[in-house]
Each structure stands twice: as structure tokens, then as C-alpha cells.
Amino acid sequence: MESPSARNESPTGDVDSRIGRIIDRAIARNIPGLAPLPQTESELDVGPTPKELVYSDETARLYHYEPVLDEIYRVPLLLVMSPVAKGYILDLARGQSLVEYLLLQGHDVYMLDWAAPRREQSRLGLAEYVIDLVGGCIDAVARDCGEDDITLVGYCMGGMLSAMYTALNPTGAVKNLVCFTTPANGDGMELYKKWMTSPAFDIDRLVDELGNIPGDFINQSLQALRPLQRSANQMRLLNNVQDDAFVKAHLRFDRWAVDQLPVPGMLARDLVRDFIIGNKIVDNTLELRGQRVDLARITVPFLHVAAQHDHIVPAAASRDLIGLVGSKEKQEIVMKGGHVSLVAGGNAVFRLWPQLDQWIRVRAT
Numbered sequence: 001m002e003s004p005s006a007r008n009e010s011p012t013g014d015v016d017s018r019i020g021r022i023i024d025r026a027i028a029r030n031i032p033g034l035a036p037l038p039q040t041e042s043e044l045d046v047g048p049t050p051k052e053l054v055y056s057d058e059t060a061r062l063y064h065y066e067p068v069l070d071e072i073y074r075v076p077l078l079l080v081m082s083p084v085a086k087g088y089i090l091d092l093a094r095g096q097s098l099v100e101y102l103l104l105q106g107h108d109v110y111m112l113d114w115a116a117p118r119r120e121q122s123r124l125g126l127a128e129y130v131i132d133l134v135g136g137c138i139d140a141v142a143r144d145c146g147e148d149d150i151t152l153v154g155y156c157m158g159g160m161l162s163a164m165y166t167a168l169n170p171t172g173a174v175k176n177l178v179c180f181t182t183p184a185n186g187d188g189m190e191l192y193k194k195w196m197t198s199p200a201f202d203i204d205r206l207v208d209e210l211g212n213i214p215g216d217f218i219n220q221s222l223q224a225l226r227p228l229q230r231s232a233n234q235m236r237l238l239n240n241v242q243d244d245a246f247v248k249a250h251l252r253f254d255r256w257a258v259d260q261l262p263v264p265g266m267l268a269r270d271l272v273r274d275f276i277i278g279n280k281i282v283d284n285t286l287e288l289r290g291q292r293v294d295l296a297r298i299t300v301p302f303l304h305v306a307a308q309h310d311h312i313v314p315a316a317a318s319r320d321l322i323g324l325v326g327s328k329e330k331q332e333i334v335m336k337g338g339h340v341s342l343v344a345g346g347n348a349v350f351r352l353w354p355q356l357d358q359w360i361r362v363r364a365t
Helices: 004-008 012-031 089-090 098-104 119-123 126-145 157-168 192-195 203-209 215-225 229-239 245-257 266-277 352-361
Strands: 051-057 060-065 075-081 110-113 150-155 174-178 302-307 329-335
Touching: 051 126, 060 126, 075 098, 075 157, 089 098, 089 110, 098 110, 098 203, 110 126, 119 266, 126 150, 126 157, 126 192, 126 266, 150 157, 150 352, 157 174, 174 352, 192 266, 203 266, 302 352, 329 352
Parallel strands: 075 110, 075 150, 150 174, 174 302, 302 329
Antiparallel strands: 051 060, 060 110
């Protein structure tokens, strides 16, 4: 039998009470000295895994992560980030870090991360990124660890750069190639293409006036793909504002999502003209310094991982990659999740990471 006090409680009262607690907490977080929201990378504890800068050139930064096991696999692993995104998404936090996970499985992990380009680096185009910067980092890994072979793992546009490099160097150092959510078909980037073929969009004017394409411009273009997503995320944060762990995890993702790097002007031109509009990868007409980038020349073991709900690189943009690559030993995994949650979400440690480790470890000796 209900007590009189229980009968007097109403759903409205429960809601009002909850809203009151949320408002109190939100106010407290915005009063100086009273549990403010973390803002900086150090406050959010991103990129916690110990690493050393072993090589740099132009915008490229090559890091080596400190091994945590006494015995490691012979073939080192090089993670290649997209030039528009910061690498800490792969080392988001302890227990939520692909880098940490790979180290604990015994892999020797390097990462090619990118710095914001200076004005004079606006001259860097696709050829410089693929041949000079990715190629230079692969050579630097060999010098640092003493091994001639390497497993190349590219995320998003980093996968595109990795595939192009491997196609241009089919008998080179790359022993295994892995691409996550990697675009290959420019026609499949439908919203990007619609925008970039609009009479109002002038890539030459942007580059001539700005030199490099600002990170804010890139962020706004990504937000335009899902205009209500940020509002939904803010509502989710409000509903969980009393959960400190949720808040911090949410803010790590949120900060990374808007923390876009500027793109060198020439690279932006090349991507717009040759990939989005020209669709030269699928047409097999892309050339870098006179060399044709034919993905059919890739013969090493190949793995492509795509996300079912990827709005940044939709299936129409990525699904041709597996067919274009010439390897006899190749596999594609399509998993639930989005562009980011695939590699760094709460379920990645149970879904993607173990499969990635299993695929790499049998080819890392």
C-alpha cells in the first residue's frame, strides 16, 4: 500500500526536482572555482600515452609510443592521421585509446600526426603529402626501429594518403595496409560535391586570398552535413550533466570534433579538383609527379573497415576501395557505428580493436 507521501508525489514534481538539480549543477560548473567544465587538452587528459617526437618535416610530426611489453612484434605499425584532424582521437584517454590497446597487445606503434600549416606551406599539395611527408615518415620509422617492413594504418583521409603511397611503391616497405573509413569515390561524397560544384564556391579565390583553408571553415562544412547533430549532442550533455565521467568523455569527443586543422591551399585545390570533382581515383587517372596512382598495383594484404552510419565518408564514397585495390588477400569489415565512434567510441574496444589486432598480429612477424 502506498504511503500518503508517495501518493502526494507527482511526475511533475519529479521532473521539476531533476531540472532543479541539473540547473544547480550547470550553474556550479560556470561559477569560477566551482567545478568548471574542462576546456584544454591537458584538462581533458587527451593523448595520455607517453610518446617521443622522432622526426618532423613541414607539417608532418612522427611520434613513437613507448612500448609497454618486454617482447613486441617485429613489424612496426604506423598510424596515419587525416591532415584535417588531430591524432589524439586515437589516444583519447586511458582505457579509451586505440594506441594504448595496441601497445598492450605487443605492437610497436608510431603515429604520423599533423601540425597546422604556416602561410608559406600553402604550396604543399597531394604529391608533397603522399610522396614526401608520408614517404619521409616511413623512412624515418625504418631508421628508428631498424626494420625494413611496416604495417600502414590510415584513418579517413590518412587512409587515402596511405593507399596512394602504397600504390606508388608496390615493392616498398609497406608489408600490410589497413584503411579505416577511407574515401575513394568522389561521386559518393554527394553533399561535398554539391557544395563544391556550386557557382558560389570558388576554391581558387579561397586559396588566393587565405593561403590555407581555415579549420573553422572545415568544421562548418562538416557541421552542415548534419546540422542538428551538435544541438542533439548538447541536449545529451545537459541530460547527463551530473555525471562527471560522462561530461568529460563527451567533451573530449566534442573538442576533437571542432578542433580541425587548417588545410594547405594546394592540398585543398588538389582534393577538390582531382578527387571530389574529377573523381580521378576511381577513373584511374590521378597522377602525382608524373606517376599514375593505380590502386590495382597494391598487392600487400589489405583490410578496409567502414562504418554503417558514417555521414562524413558515406558508403557510396568508400565501398569501391576494396575492389580498386589489387591485393589477392583483402578483406572488408562493415561495423555498426559512425565515423568517429568506429575507432574511438565506447564499443570500439569490444568491436573493432580486437579484430584489428587479430588481423595485424598474424602478419607482424
